[in-house]
Amino acid sequence: MITIRNIRKSFDERPILHGVNIDVRDRETLVVLGRSGGGKSVMLKMIVGLLKPDSGSITVDGSDVLSMTYPRLRELRFKFGFLFQGAALFDSLTVGENVALALRRGRAKDELELNEVEIAERVSYALDVVGLKNTERALPSNLSGGMKKRVGLARAIVPSPRYMLYDEPTTGLDMETADEINVLINDLRTKLGVTSIVVTHDIHSAFVVGDRFAILDGGKTLMTGTRAEIENSTNEDVRKYISSSLSTSRTRLT
Amino acid sequence: MEVSTPAARTPRTQGPLVFDVIGRHTISFLEHLGMYFGLIWWMVRNVRNARESSTNFFSQMVQIGNDSIPIVVFVSTFVGMVTAVQSAYQLYSWIPRSVVGGLVIKSVLLELTPLLTALVLAGKVGATITAEIGSMRVTEQVDALEAMGFDSVSFLITPRILAGVVMFPVLVVFGDLLAVLGGLFGAVIVAHIPAGAFLAGMKSSFLTRDALFGLTKATIFGFTITSIASYQGYYVTGGSAGVGKATMATVVFTCLAVVILDFILASTLL
Numbered sequence: 001m002i003t004i005r006n007i008r009k010s011f012d013e014r015p016i017l018h019g020v021n022i023d024v025r026d027r028e029t030l031v032v033l034g035r036s037g038g039g040k041s042v043m044l045k046m047i048v049g050l051l052k053p054d055s056g057s058i059t060v061d062g063s064d065v066l067s068m069t070y071p072r073l074r075e076l077r078f079k080f081g082f083l084f085q086g087a088a089l090f091d092s093l094t095v096g097e098n099v100a101l102a103l104r105r106g107r108a109k110d111e112l113e114l115n116e117v118e119i120a121e122r123v124s125y126a127l128d129v130v131g132l133k134n135t136e137r138a139l140p141s142n143l144s145g146g147m148k149k150r151v152g153l154a155r156a157i158v159p160s161p162r163y164m165l166y167d168e169p170t171t172g173l174d175m176e177t178a179d180e181i182n183v184l185i186n187d188l189r190t191k192l193g194v195t196s197i198v199v200t201h202d203i204h205s206a207f208v209v210g211d212r213f214a215i216l217d218g219g220k221t222l223m224t225g226t227r228a229e230i231e232n233s234t235n236e237d238v239r240k241y242i243s244s245s246l247s248t249s250r251t252r253l254t
Numbered sequence: 255m256e257v258s259t260p261a262a263r264t265p266r267t268q269g270p271l272v273f274d275v276i277g278r279h280t281i282s283f284l285e286h287l288g289m290y291f292g293l294i295w296w297m298v299r300n301v302r303n304a305r306e307s308s309t310n311f312f313s314q315m316v317q318i319g320n321d322s323i324p325i326v327v328f329v330s331t332f333v334g335m336v337t338a339v340q341s342a343y344q345l346y347s348w349i350p351r352s353v354v355g356g357l358v359i360k361s362v363l364l365e366l367t368p369l370l371t372a373l374v375l376a377g378k379v380g381a382t383i384t385a386e387i388g389s390m391r392v393t394e395q396v397d398a399l400e401a402m403g404f405d406s407v408s409f410l411i412t413p414r415i416l417a418g419v420v421m422f423p424v425l426v427v428f429g430d431l432l433a434v435l436g437g438l439f440g441a442v443i444v445a446h447i448p449a450g451a452f453l454a455g456m457k458s459s460f461l462t463r464d465a466l467f468g469l470t471k472a473t474i475f476g477f478t479i480t481s482i483a484s485y486q487g488y489y490v491t492g493g494s495a496g497v498g499k500a501t502m503a504t505v506v507f508t509c510l511a512v513v514i515l516d517f518i519l520a521s522t523l524l
């Protein structure tokens with residue numbers, strides 16, 4: 001379980017988050033909705049300690065992330081898979097090496113838990129799961145945006161994480177590829193029981209993958225709830241956000 | 255009598271503005287210095303984590319060492335030739351010709367090869383390191399490494415600095431040999447000094463201490479260039495424009511650091 005309490009963060013004295021409260025239950029997919037530049041990705045990075053909030057608290061399985069020593073933080077990160085917005089693949093490595101990197105973390109070469117054959121098998125399986133079988137030798141620079149996202153996803157899932165963090169997983173993708181990514185996110189939850197946080201401003205994708213939703217507005221949590229609770233909310237700001245997001249989504253679909 | 259209080263002086267903007275600018279630049283410089291040494295301290299303290307990136311170390315040795323050989327060959331050979339020709343020109347009529355050999359070996363070992371190799375590599379190696387790490391920073395690859403559980407400093411920076419510390423002296427030894435050969439060529443072909451006289455002068459002036467001094471300088475320059483370049487890349491902000499600025503800053507700061515350190519080392523070690 002991940003608990004976020006009253007986190008605040010400013011950049012150059014400009015407040016981005018001021019009072020975000022979110023609970024993520026085990027085995028659920030929580031979608032964080034909000035406008036671009038609203039601090040959603042910042043919040044995601046805070047969960048794994050890539051950024052520190054100015055105040056507030058974040059706990060993962062009861063452990064306070066903010067007070068952890070660096071070695072403990074690294075151990076905690078082993079529980080997470082993180083799909084970055086631009087996939088963040090290493091250009092100098094092949095697709096196979098990119099995915100395999102996640103299995104070599106925290107270990108010297110002679111201390112790896114898996115031998116090279118086992119690593120190759122795991123990499124092949126992960127690439128198969130994301131629909132990119134036999135692409136191990138390809139270079140990221142030769143892949144399309146959607147394929148890069150899938151490789152990023154394969155890299156995130158290959159060590160069998162307990163938690164998955166998705167930063168705008170469908171942004172910049174065509175509808176068909178976005179739907180494929182959404183199916184993969186759903187598969188990971190149903191088949192592997194992964195707890196996920198999806199950050200997006202794409203409400204169409206959000207409703208496909210999410211169990212519960214948190215809407216961030218003006219740096220605060222506007223509302224948390226199921227799709228039905230959000231759609232039936234009487235809060236004027238929530239209704240306004242949902243209707244504007246749905247109309248944007250419809251415009252894109254047509 | 256009118257008393258000038260600090261508040262009363264504030265409207266006279268000329269003085270305070272200058273101090274404000276100097277003060278802000280000083281604070282910014284000290285902040286950077288603190289962050290730089292903080293990064294080095296982190297690297298030293300967590301050097302064990304670099305075991306995860308041993309392959310990175312070897313690829314960096316190739317990139318810093320092997321890939322720099324052509325430029326070192328070119329620069330060192332010409333530096334040796336020019337030194338021999340100019341020494342012969344300046345000292346022509348009033349000293350024995352063998353002295354040119356001595357001058358070449360002293361200049362090359364003590365100063366020219368380590369300094370010029372460092373200045374050339376400040377541009378080539380330094381700029382490459384900053385651009386590589388900076389691009390990784392702005393495309394979230396550094397964050398991706400950390401999120402996977404890697405120590406990004408140990409993974410990206412430690413191998414580059416270690417490779418620089420190892421490969422710079424190797425390149426300087428290589429450069430010394432080529433500069434001597436270049437000097438011999440320049441002395442014999444251009445200045446018409448007999449090869450025997452040149453070599454005899456070289457042999458009589460050679461001191462192992464000089465060679466070791468040159469290698470010490472190379473090691474320190476290797477550390478300085480790779481660490482400044484890594485620091486600049488690691489803390490890049492502002493997207494690809496930021497990477498460009500950081501790369502330029504690397505070339506400027508590494509060159510400045512090299513010439514300042516060159517003076518300090520010559521003053522203290524010779």
